[in-house]
Amino acid sequence: MALRSDWSQRSCSMARGLDILGDPWSMLVLREVFFGNGRFDAMKSRLAVADSVLTKRLTGLVEAGLLAKRTYDDGGRPRQEYVLTSMGEDALPVLNAVVMWSEKHLPAPSAEAHMFVIHTGCGQRTGSADTCTHCGERLTAANTSWHSLTRSEAPINLATAAA
Ligand SMILES: [Zn+2]
Structure with missing residues (x-):
């Protein structure tokens, strides 16, 4: 997901995995979702992170296939939360x-x-x-x-x- 250089085509599977799992913020986002805390504002509050940093990690984890977006009802307002995929759970x-x-x-x-x-x-x-x-x-x-x-x-x- 190219937060640094793109390692997704490296021959070493550890390097390819670290392209996704080697980023501290991405790992902390996964921690929050495993804790059941998958809503943007709640994650932002818990992680004390800038909107742009969180948005970039969430987008990257969705693109990589570890998280999926799900709509929930927030008092009549549809909003998005993030949930694990089986790839993310793994x-x-x-x-x-x-x-x-x-x-x-x-x-x-x-x-x-x-x-x-x-x-x-x-x-x-x-x-x-x-x-x-x-x-x-x-x-x-x-x-x-x-x-x-x-x-x-x-x-x-x-x-x-x-x-
Ligand atoms: Zn046991």
Whole structure:
């Protein structure tokens, strides 16, 4: 989606993936949509980001096929919100891995500045991005919650791809 140079035709699949998933704002937009926060104003508020930056990432993620636009009714006014596609939902282990790597290696600026990945099937924190290290079940958006201690007291069940 060419925020820098276009890497979409690179021979290395990691480079092609990073063309989309290597942008911090795009990853934070995906975080918000997984948290169920897919409306423009709410995302803008949570991310404290300029309209132009958010619009560019949303457009890029829709063009790349990770998000889709859906109309909702805002008190009689039709408005757009963003939902995950199955391609977007498949990025979940990438986001989980970033959280786990950061928790392991990067200092937190405060005691609350932590986020945990929880397998809702058994209720335990997992230490792996795609499998529950407590019970062995494969993680999907439907059986995973994120607990950001600065965001909510309880873990939040993740959004899944729109039907
Ligand atoms: Zn489990």
